[in-house]
Amino acid sequence: MKITIQNVWKTKSIEADNGKLRELKLLSDINIEFCGSCIQAILGPSGSGKTTLLRLINKLDSPDKGHILIDDVPINSIPPRQLRKDIGMVFQVPALFRGTIFNNLSFGPILYKKEFNTEQAKRLLKIVGLNDIDLSRDIDSLSVGQQQRISFARSLANEPRVLLLDEPTSALDPSAANNLLDLIKKINKEMGVSIILVSHIMEHAQRIADFICLLVEGRIVENGTASSFFKQPQTGIAQKFIRGEL
Amino acid sequence: MEFISLDYYDVLFALFLILIPIGISFKVRLGIEKEILIGTVRTFIQLMIIGYILKYIFDLKTWYFILLMVLIMAVVAGYNAVKRQKRKIPGLFSIVTISIFLGSGIAMITLIALILKVEPWYKPQYLIPVSGMMLASAMNGAALAIDRLMGETKNRRWEIEAALALGASPFKSINPLLREAARAAMMPTINAMMIVGIVQLPGMMSGQIIGGVEPVQSVRYQIVIMYMLTTSVTISCISVLFLFYRKLFTKDEQLDLDVL
Numbered sequence: 001m002k003i004t005i006q007n008v009w010k011t012k013s014i015e016a017d018n019g020k021l022r023e024l025k026l027l028s029d030i031n032i033e034f035c036g037s038c039i040q041a042i043l044g045p046s047g048s049g050k051t052t053l054l055r056l057i058n059k060l061d062s063p064d065k066g067h068i069l070i071d072d073v074p075i076n077s078i079p080p081r082q083l084r085k086d087i088g089m090v091f092q093v094p095a096l097f098r099g100t101i102f103n104n105l106s107f108g109p110i111l112y113k114k115e116f117n118t119e120q121a122k123r124l125l126k127i128v129g130l131n132d133i134d135l136s137r138d139i140d141s142l143s144v145g146q147q148q149r150i151s152f153a154r155s156l157a158n159e160p161r162v163l164l165l166d167e168p169t170s171a172l173d174p175s176a177a178n179n180l181l182d183l184i185k186k187i188n189k190e191m192g193v194s195i196i197l198v199s200h201i202m203e204h205a206q207r208i209a210d211f212i213c214l215l216v217e218g219r220i221v222e223n224g225t226a227s228s229f230f231k232q233p234q235t236g237i238a239q240k241f242i243r244g245e246l
Numbered sequence: 247m248e249f250i251s252l253d254y255y256d257v258l259f260a261l262f263l264i265l266i267p268i269g270i271s272f273k274v275r276l277g278i279e280k281e282i283l284i285g286t287v288r289t290f291i292q293l294m295i296i297g298y299i300l301k302y303i304f305d306l307k308t309w310y311f312i313l314l315m316v317l318i319m320a321v322v323a324g325y326n327a328v329k330r331q332k333r334k335i336p337g338l339f340s341i342v343t344i345s346i347f348l349g350s351g352i353a354m355i356t357l358i359a360l361i362l363k364v365e366p367w368y369k370p371q372y373l374i375p376v377s378g379m380m381l382a383s384a385m386n387g388a389a390l391a392i393d394r395l396m397g398e399t400k401n402r403r404w405e406i407e408a409a410l411a412l413g414a415s416p417f418k419s420i421n422p423l424l425r426e427a428a429r430a431a432m433m434p435t436i437n438a439m440m441i442v443g444i445v446q447l448p449g450m451m452s453g454q455i456i457g458g459v460e461p462v463q464s465v466r467y468q469i470v471i472m473y474m475l476t477t478s479v480t481i482s483c484i485s486v487l488f489l490f491y492r493k494l495f496t497k498d499e500q501l502d503l504d505v506l
Contacts, residue, residue, distance in 0.1 A: 013504070058411055060500050080499040081413045089411040095404035098422065108412045151408075158412060 001071055001086065001161045001194060003034040003057060008066030010052055010218075026052045028218045030066070034162075039188050039195040041205035041226070044215035045246050050198040051092075053215070054164045057196070058089045085112060088160035092167040094147035096154070101125075101142075102135040104150055108158035116157065124153040127191075129183060145176040149183070156187065162194040163187070169204060181208050202242065206230060214238050216246065249458050261286070300374060309368040316377045320347045323385035330389050333396070335505060341489040342388050349387070349482030350380035353474040361470055379450065379471060380478045383435060387479035388486040391431035395487060398423040399494055400506050407501055416495040424487050431483040435476050442472060 010027040027049045034040050042050045055061040056068060059080050068075040070083065085108075096104050102121055109116035121135055128149040139147060148168060155163060165184065169177035185208045188195050199205055205212055205226065212229040214222040214237070222229060222238040233239045240246045264286050271279045303315055324343030331338065354376055358364050364372045399406065402423060409419035442448060443465075450471060454464035496502050 059498060060407055060410065062496075062498060062500070080410075081415065084411055084413040089408075091404055091408060091411075093404050095408035097405060097409070107409070107414075111413050111418070154408075154412070 001036050004069040005030050005032045006067040007031060008063045010063050025218050030220060032213055032220060032223060034196055035211065037192055037194050038210040039197060039208050040211045041197045041199060041209035042213050042215055043199060043202060043205050046200055048215045049218040050215055051166050054166050054198055058087055058164055059083055085158055086160055087162045087164060088155035088158055089164040090151050090155050090168050092170050094151040096139045096147055096150060100136050100138055101150055104139060104154050105157050107154060124156055128153045144171045160193060165195060165197045167198055184208055214241060304370045312368045312370050312373055315374065319377055319381050323381045327385045327389035331392060335493055342486055345388050345482045345486035345489060346381060346384040348485050349384040349478040352481055353380050353478035357474050383475045384478045384482035387431045387483045391427050391483040391487050392490055394430040395423060395427040398426055403501065410499060416499050420491050424491060427487055428483050432479055435479045439472055439476060
């Protein structure tokens with residue numbers, strides 16, 4: 001699935017100290033094409049517009065200007081529900097629904113009137129590395145790491161072609177984060193799901209990404225293969241980011 | 247029927263009693279003396295005005311004036327419910343007013359036409375007080391429902407967006423929160439049914455008893471009113487939530503963060 005972003009701008013109205021509204025630029029003139037069946041990382045410091053870009057692709061927000069094309073079809077002409085079935089999103093927080101693990105995993109298939117049984121649920125749990133967990137367990141009894149894995153499995157239950165991941169490791173300790181990154185790689189390789197991963201941690205992208213796009217203050221400052229990004233960064237800002245000075 | 251009438255000297259005497267809460271507020275520095283004073287004056291003025299309006303309407307005995315009065319009461323109830331909301335949401339006033347009118351209307355028609363079988367149906371001494379009670383409860387229910395839905399939506403924004411991101415419709419994504427809001431808004435009315443007659447004697451029933459009506463008869467009235475109030479609040483809450491939740495989403499099925 002090809003995702004093309006053309007001249008996209010996004011601003012947000014925020015209340016200033018004097019109580020008046022002012023426009024904050026979130027994204028400025030973004031142009032990028034995401035390849036199919038690979039892992040693309042969007043890196044950048046906090047507040048650089050990474051999450052906004054993901055939200056635009058999932059149509060949870062709309063750009064002020066510019067175009068987003070999915071397989072060359074303008075996003076505006078694709079019904080949101082159809083788009084979101086093909087392009088899943090995992091948020092920074094697990095955002096699970098109240099109830100059991102099975103309730104969460106079956107949410108998508110029930111929406112699309114697809115059969116979903118406990119065997120399928122267990123298969124998904126195995127993919128995300130939760131082999132021995134009881135499907136009837138309440139989500140409140142799970143650790144944050146387990147919840148984030150359930151959140152992955154819930155998105156995978158829709159059999160998406162693209163998965164948007166918004167800082168999925170932010171609530172995890174380093175070891176759990178690495179496990180999750182390996183899991184992302186596995187999902188990409190074994191299930192053929194394209195991944196767009198947002199992160200502010202360079203090492204995470206270095207571990208799994210094929211392509212990297214560096215976003216700073218709402219602008220793309222560097223975009224290319226992961227190896228060229230880390231070996232020969234073209235811009236001073238990218239070099240600073242790699243040195244951890246940004 | 248035995249009834250003790252009140253003159254203005256009796257009202258004046260009661261007014262002296264208000265000096266106690268004002269004094270307490272001043273002494274323990276609650277800082278609400280001004281509010282008590284304004285409330286006292288407003289109670290007097292508002293009720294005196296409504297007393298004379300009612301007297302005028304009762305004398306007129308024309309159905310359209312009485313219906314107009316009920317409509318005005320519904321609009322004021324809608325305005326009050328909306329006024330409590332911090333955010334100005336376009337179209338909220340009409341949503342709330344329609345919901346309040348719908349809930350109280352169904353309860354009122356049932357009560358006036360089918361239970362009491364009032365002849366003629368617009369007889370003001372029945373229609374006006376009954377409308378007042380129904381509209382006030384429906385107003386509180388509708389305002390509470392919107393408050394709760396807004397609060398829950400802010401707190402559980404991620405849950406809604408996660409459901410949308412999985413392909414759920416706006417209704418499906420916010421459905422658990424709508425149920426929560428409806429429950430919270432209906433609970434005070436249901437709780438009132440639990441304690442009525444044990445902890446509290448409702449105003450209408452007490453009023454009838456003071457007016458000389460036999461207690462069992464006034465109790466029957468109160469039972470009917472309680473059931474109608476619950477019906478009115480339920481319909482108003484469900485209707486307001488059903489119409490209002492759409493305001494929280496854009497046409498592209500996105501949670502409208504500007505509204506929150």
